[in-house]
Amino acid sequence: MIDNWVGYVVVCFVGVIMYRFYWYPLYLSPTCKIPGPPIDHFLLGNVIRLVNEEPAEPQFDWAMKYGGIVCYHGIVNRPIISVTDPQILQKVLVNNAYDFPKPSYMITDLKAILGDGILMSEGGAHKRQRKMMNPAFTFTNIKEMVPTIVRVVHQSKEIWKNQIDEEEKRLIISSFLSKVTLDIIGLVGFKYEFNNITSENELANAYTRIFHHKRTALNVAVSVLVHYIPWIRKLPLPRNREIRRCIKIIEKTSLKLVKERREFFREGKPIGKDLLSLLVSINENLPEEEKMSDMELKQQIMTFLTAGHETTSSATSWSLYLLAQYPEIQDRLRKELIEVFPDPNFEPTFDEINSLEYLECVIKESMRIIPPVPIIIRTPAKDDILQEYLIPKNTPIVVPIAAIHKLPSIWGPDADKFVPERWLISDLTSKINNYTYMPFMTGSRSCIGNKLALIEFKILLAVYIRNFKFKMIEGFEVRKRQMIATRPYPAIELLVSKVEV
Known part of the structure; x- marks a missing residue:
């Protein structure tokens, strides 16, 4: 009798598991009506392909085969919706943006590094923060930051020049640039000298350990599973302990910066035009109920430090x-730069750097081919309709920006090629809008610091291309990894030589 009951319980348990993780998501869910690829694995759905390929590549293939809305499956066959259709994107990202928040698992994992600032906040909290912070990112304020950016970039240029004592030198590009941009955000963001490119720095080391860690099978598994089982981050694994140590350093530095600037402001000391000073000044003049606390400002600083x-x-x-990879494009860009800036130690103004037509094309094309953030994820806060399909509450909706940026229907048959000249073709540019090209997202959740990021990007590229030639290393290969941004793995290395003009 007992054996019969045990057998009955086992059968019921297996039946429930099969229904929950196989029959329902694959055959009975409303999402089954959406076209998409068959699963590749009984329990892992399409995850193996997603992990093994570069960000948004599978979504590109599925968009080409199945159309602007596609359903594929994650771990235990969880339905995931991929959207490239402009009308759906307009609804999800603009018209009803606050009805499609970030998924809770994503917020939990990223908040620890980015802080609970404007990038992670939702609804009313985001609206309040955005309204309060917008005045700090005006063109007038960005223009005043340009000389500081130029100074740091030239300082980094001199370091490279001193390292190149031969005809050409093999240099690690991406790791060094991470140090340069941290120095820049330290100064324009917080009037703080990290001196990261010339000396060891605790904060820089913390970011290095977070973003440049060794890619082991366990680390990859944890980074995938945390999206489904968030408490995995709390396990006493070496990688989890390292991340927690690094986050404490970031939090400590961020809070220190806020308290110092608040103290300066209250004592009437001059505090400058950096972002933190502007935020503190704006915040102090707000009604009491709208002000941010020191802890809230700390969260914004964490966001600026990391994402910035x-x-x-x-x-x-x-x-x-x-x-x-394209020396002829590099030469054309250098020619434009030398003509406008014959002095290699040029100090461009905001207007001068923005007047360079081909530099603008290269910047736009670079972010089209490899967007800073290749994929974003949203979830409907309630059951919703996209096209004619019912999307249940909390179903992940993936916006594969990297895939949208390469759709031949928008960008032509050479969509996968690096062709900066395409941005000079009016027939093409007239078809481009906020749903076909979005390196900084779009709508109310678009990147608040995009003006600062763009001018910094332009100055970095202009100074380096004006002063150096970059060549590929034979046999060197690099892959894309999605973290906060599209990170190279391993770090990018190039052959670098001086431009003697």
């Missing part, structure tokens, strides 16, 4: 990598 240097360093690294 990682995205720009990655974008610049990839751009140099692309230009090394």
Whole structure:
């Protein structure tokens, strides 16, 4: 009798598991009506392909085969919706943006590094923060930051020049640029001298350990599983302990910066035009109920520190990598720069750097081919309709920006090629909008610091291409990894030589 009951319980348990993780998601869920690829594994769905390929590559293939809305499956066959259709993107990212928040598992994991600032906040909290912070990112304020950016970039240029004592030198590009952009955000963001490119720095080391860690099977498994089982980050694994130590350093530095600036302001000391000073000044003049606390400001600083240097360093690294592959494009860009700036130690103004037509094309094309953030994820806060399909509450909706940026229907048959000249073709540019090209996202959740990031990117590229030639290293290969930004793995290395003009 007992054996019969045990058998009955086992059968029921297996039946529930099969229904929950196989029959329902694959055959009974409303998402089954959405076209998409068959699963590759009984329990892992399409995850193996997603892990083994570069960000958004599978989504590109599926968009080409199945259309603008596709359903594929994650671990235990969880339905995931990939969207490239402009009308759906408009609804999810603009018209009803606050009805499609970031998934809770993503927020939990990223908040630890980025802080609970404007990038992670939702709904009313995000609206309040955005309204309060917008005045700090005006063109007037960005223009005043340009001389500081130029000074740091030239300082980094001199370091490279001193290292190149031969005809050409093999240099690690991406790791160095991460240090340069952290120095820049330290100064323009917080009027703080990290001196990262000339000396060891605790904060820089913390970011290095977070973003440049060894890619082991366990680390990859944890980074995938945390999206489904968030408490995995709390396990006493070596990688988890290292991340926690690094986050404590970032939090400590961020809070220290806020308290120092608040003290300066209250004592009437001059505090400058850096972002933190502007935020503190704006915040102090708000009604009491709208003010941010020191802890809230600390969260914003964590966001600026991390996102503000990682995205720009990655974008610049990839751009140099692309230009090394296309020497004729690199030469054309250098020709434009030398004509406008014959002095290699040029100090461009905001207007001068933005007047360079071909530099603008190279920047745009670099971010099209390798966008700073290749994929974003949203979830409907309630059951919703996309096209004619019912999307249940909390179903992940992936916006594969890297895939959208390469759709031949938008960009033509050479969409996968690096062709900066395409941005000079009016027939093409007239078809481009905020849903076909979005390196900084779009709508109310677009990157608030995009003006600063763009001018920094342009100055970095202009100074380096004006002063150096970059060549590929035979046999060297690099892959894309999605973290905060599209990170290269391993770090990008190039052959660098001086331009003697």
